[in-house]
Amino acid sequence: MLAIAGSPATVAEALTALWKEYPGLRDRIVDEQGTVRQHINIFVGDEAIRFADGLSTKVPADAEVLIVPAVSGG
Numbered sequence: 732m733l734a735i736a737g738s739p740a741t742v743a744e745a746l747t748a749l750w751k752e753y754p755g756l757r758d759r760i761v762d763e764q765g766t767v768r769q770h771i772n773i774f775v776g777d778e779a780i781r782f783a784d785g786l787s788t789k790v791p792a793d794a795e796v797l798i799v800p801a802v803s804g805g
Contacts, residue, residue, distance in 0.1 A: 732795075733749070735748045735749065736748065738792060740789065740790060741787050741788060741789060741790060742773060742775060742780055742786050742787070742790060742796060743786040743787065744790070745796050746760065746761075746786070759771075760773075765786075767780070767781075767785070767786065769801075770800060771798065771799070771800055771801070772798075772799045772801060773798050773799070774796070774797040774799065775789075775791075775794055775795075775796055776791075776794055776795060
């Protein structure tokens with residue numbers, strides 16, 4: 732688990748802070764248009780941002796943001 736400095740208000744702000752520390756992650760999480768890649772799921776607490784406000788989803792204080800790659804196969 733990584734704690735982000737400051738208090739990001741949205742998922743986009745949290746990701747921007749993450750990319751400052753780990754710039755190589757950006758291309759793994761979003762595409763060239765800045766859209767979350769199809770095989771990546773991002774949650775704020777238990778809520779998937781896909782079903783909320785996307786990258787504009789609010790991040791409450793002390794919330795946990797999870798980045799989870801989809802798992803498939805057999």
